[in-house]
Amino acid sequence: MLKKINILLFVFLLVGNCSVLAQQSNVELANQYFNTGDFDKAIVYYEKYYQQDPYGSFGNYLKCFLELKDFEGAEKLIKKQQKKFSGDVSLRIELGSLYELMGDSAKADKAYADVIKNLPVDVNQIIQTGNAFNQRQLYKFSQQTYLQGRKILKGTYPFSFELADAYAQDGKGTEMLTEYIDAIEFNASYMPSVQTLLQSKIINDLSGNVADQLRQILLRKIQKNPNSSTFSELLYWLFLQEKDFESAFIQAKSLDKRLGEDGDRLIALGRACVSNGEYETGINCFQTILEKGKESMNYINARIELINAVNTKIITNGGFTPAELMKLDLDYQTAITDLGKSAATANLIQSYAHLKAFYIHDTQSAIDLLNELLEFPNLSNQFKAECKLELGDIYVFDEQVWDAALLYGQVDKDFKNDAIGREAKFRNARLSYYLGEFDWAKDQLKVLKAATSQLISNDALQLGLIITDNTNMDTTIDALLMYSRADLLDFQHKDSLALITLDSLLKQFPEHSLTDEVLFKKAGIYKMKGNYTMSAQLMQEVVDKFPDDVLGDDAMYQLACMYEDQLNDKEKAKTIFEAFLSKYPGSLFVVDARKHFRSLRGDKL
DSSP states (O other): OHHHHHHHHHHHHHHHHHHHHHHHHHHHHHHHHHHTTOHHHHHHHHHHHHHHOHHHHHHHHHHHHHHTTOHHHHHHHHHHHHHHOTTOHHHHHHHHHHHHHTTOHHHHHHHHHHHHHTOOSOHHHHHHHHHHHHHTTOHHHHHHHHHHHHHHTTTSSOOHHHHHHHHHHTTOHHHHHHHHHHHHHHOGGGHHHHHHHHHHHHHTOTTSHHHHHHHHHHHHHHHHOTTOOHHHHHHHHHHHHTTOHHHHHHHHHHHHHHHTOTTHHHHHHHHHHHHTTOHHHHHHHHHHHHTTOTTSTTHHHHHHHHHHHHHHHHHHHOOOOHHHHHHHHHHHHHHHHHHOSSGGGHHHHHHHHHHHHHTSOOHHHHHHHHHHHHTOTTOOHHHHHHHHHHHHHHHHHTTOHHHHHHHHHHHHHHTTTSHHHHHHHHHHHHHHHHTTOHHHHHHHHHHHHHSOSSOOOHHHHHHHHHHHHHHSSSSOSHHHHHHHHHHHHHHTTOHHHHHHHHHHHHHHSTTOTTHHHHHHHHHHHHHHHTOHHHHHHHHHHHHHHOTTSTTHHHHHHHHHHHHHHTSOOHHHHHHHHHHHHHHOTTOTTHHHHHHHHHHHHTOOO
16 A cells, blocks of 8 residues: 555656756746747747746737737737736736737727725825836827826825826826925925935036026915925025025025024035135125124124135136235134134134135234144144145145155154044145155055045045156156155246246157146146136147146136136136036036036026
């Protein structure tokens, strides 16, 4: 008896194994013929495979019928699959797609309408249905699905994000943006998600239409909901994305008053304006806070930021007069006297020391200010390190290079794994470069690059490239020695000597690889001296002769800005900005360039 049972068991296992092997064979042969486009043969094996695994085989099995234009067979297969998986909504959509393929659009629309009419009261299934329509590029029906879902769920979930995506794929920009705004209206906590999505849309929209449409929608929402700050907040955010700081300032003033922020937003906006070169708007931000009076908790901050903004404006634009520097010097003295010397005014004193050394050329007063500052109580170690770096720069300016190297080294040692420590190492490497010690500088820059996963500054990367490109050649390093000497003279604001050195370099080494760097540096020096015509000529030379080198986009952008701001040739500036956007679409300056171009073109920003 036991022997018979064993024999039967063996036979059963043998049959089962044969069945598995047959299934594997069917799958392999079906896929092989399918991949080679032999659908007649593939369909034979998919039919056998379907009997064993209707779910896994269905997709390719159906494609075989479609490739062979056997629509009747395809319809029978879909209906057979529907009987096996009655809850799969995508099969009803698949049937509608088949009817559309057969040219029976009325029958297809009816199939789609039946799907939407019979939607279950279930968020996930509604989303799955909408996705199924989207996958087949049936965006009209996916939109109807979500709108019907919104209706049957009676507003408990709005499907705004899903609808926005369907509208986006269908090219309906205004409807997409409206849904994003409605999502925030439904739930204010959606704001960060909506901002992330909108930011992506704005960045990838070179025409600027998305931002324009969004602005109009928000303005209408604000008019209809004057007591709500939600849409005003988003409009303020939009102005920042567009770097439309003037409009952002108007909006910030309104929000500051409505929400009782006492200047917090205006301080942040003012700093952003100054860092983006929008000095007048930044100054207006700080002056608005000062108008609140000394009782404002941001009064001291605003006073400090205001004078620093004026400082940055004068120095950055170049062409400043001795009278402007004297007035700025007096403004600093008055502010420090009024506010006192303390940790609260430490930033003001630090920037005053920089002005004293680099522009008024009173290095000893600057050194005394910073040494006094380092003795203040309650200063963070980070800020003290920043003061040491500033002090080191002043020593370089004053040709006390060993004292500078000592200070840089201290900060590097004390903040080994921090950003300020890496900055200190870079400044020491730059000092070695100034002194012609290129191998040492190059080694330090290599260590700096390898020691951190974060990107080092553009200055460090550019310096490393200059040294590497001009010390790995078979020629001498005499040209690099002259350039580094001119670089140091420029740092020390010895403009005339720097220009003489750069001219000598061009004369002794015509067509050297440093030529674009030399022209660009000369342009910067002339701009700082207020000779904008000469600066523009040199920038134009970089643009014409070295358009594809690393400084090409920088030179072209600065050239356009000079024609707009200093040379007051708006038409020329517009032409250059337009050419810039076409030639350098991936440049870091492209957002600013687009804004300038649209403003010069007369667009309503």
